Amino acid sequence: MESSACGRLGVGALSWLPWLCLCALLVEPARAAIDPKTLRCLVCRNIVDEFESAISKLNPKKMVEIGNYRLDETGNIHQNKVPLSRSQVHLSDMVDDVCSKMTDYVRVRYKATQKLAVMKMMSDTGGMNPDFSYTDFVTDDDLNKSLEFYCEEIVGENEDQLVEIYAKRPTDELPDGKIKFCDEYLNLCEDWMLPSEEDRNWSPDDEKSRGANPYGFGGMNMPPNNDYEDDEELEEDVGELELKANDKEEL
Template identity: 45%
Template structure:
C-alpha cells in the first residue's frame, strides 16, 4: 500500500511539476550524483546501527600455535552487514527524482518524499521527466554496487570512514571529477 501511495504521489508530482520540454542530461554527471546519493543512503543506514554491536570476523582455522585469527569489529562495518545493505540500498532510489535548480540550472538528484511527506523544497526545482519514470536512477545504483562492491566494502569497513563520497565516487569508481574542496562547496550549496 505504501508503495502504491509513493507511486501515485510520484506520478502526480511528475505531471504537475515537470517542465513540458525534455532536457538533455549528462549521463556521467547523473551517475556521479546517483553514486553520491547511494553513499549518503548507506551512511544513513549505518548510522542507525548501534556502534557498540560487535561481531567476530576472521578465520576459524588454527594457526601453528593453535590460535584462531579472529577479531571483533562493529557490526555496521562488517562485510556481511555491508553486503546485505548493498543488496537493498538501491531500492531507495525509487523515491528520488532528477531535477534542475530553478535558480542555478544545476542538475541534482533529490528525494521526492521526506519523512512520509512531499519534499517541501520541490518548488525550487524543475523535475526532469524521462521515459523510464526515473528507474534509471535505481539501475545506475545497482550497476555501481555490483561493479564496485569490493571497493565500497573496503571504504565503509574502515573505522575512520571519512569522505566516502570522494573515496568511492571519485577515486575508486571514477564517476565524479572532484577534489575535497569542490565536494564540500558542492554539499554546502546543495543542502535541502
C-alpha cells in the same frame, strides 16, 4: 504513462502518492537531454548517502566474529571480533539493498541555474522534501528507471571497493565516502556537477516574474506537510488542489 510513473514510487512516498499522481496528470514533465556522467555522479553520491544511512542505524556496540579460529597457549579457542558496522560480510549484504532505494528519488533541475540534481522526494522528517521549491521536475521516456539502472551498474561493478572503504575504517567514524568512492576511485564527479548555494538562489518573486512553470512542482501549490491520520484527510487536500487547477484552466 502517468500510472507507470506512480507505480515506481518508493514506500517512503506512499502518503504523497495521490498528490504526485495528480501532478503527473495536470502537467507534462519537461524532457531535456541529460549528461550520463553527471547522472552517474549524482546517483553515486545518493548510493553513499543511503549506504551510510543504513550503517548509522546499526547498533555500534554489537560485535561479530570474523576470520579463522586460533588456539592460545592455554588451549583456549579465540576468534577476532569487529563491530557489526565494520563487518565486510554484513556490509556486503547491506549494499545489495541500496539500489531499491532509488525509487524514492527523482530528477530535477534547479530553477536558478538549470543544474541537474537527483533529489529524494521525502525529507527525513516524513514531509515532502522542501528543496523541491527550488527545482523543476524533469524526466524523459524512461520514467526515472535509469536511476536504479545506474545504481545497479555502479554497485555491481564496484561493490568490493565500496564495502572496503567502510569495513577497513579504523574507527566507527564514517569516512567521506563521496570523495573516496565517487570522486577518487570512480572519478565520476567534478565540482560543477554538485549542488551549490547559487542553485538555491530562487525566491517567490522570481516565481511570480516567470509565471507558474507548467513543467515542475512550481506549476501548482504543494499541499501542506500535514501528518495525515487517514486517507480521507489526504484526499481532501488533493481534491482542493484539483479544483484550483481546474479553476485556473477555466480562466
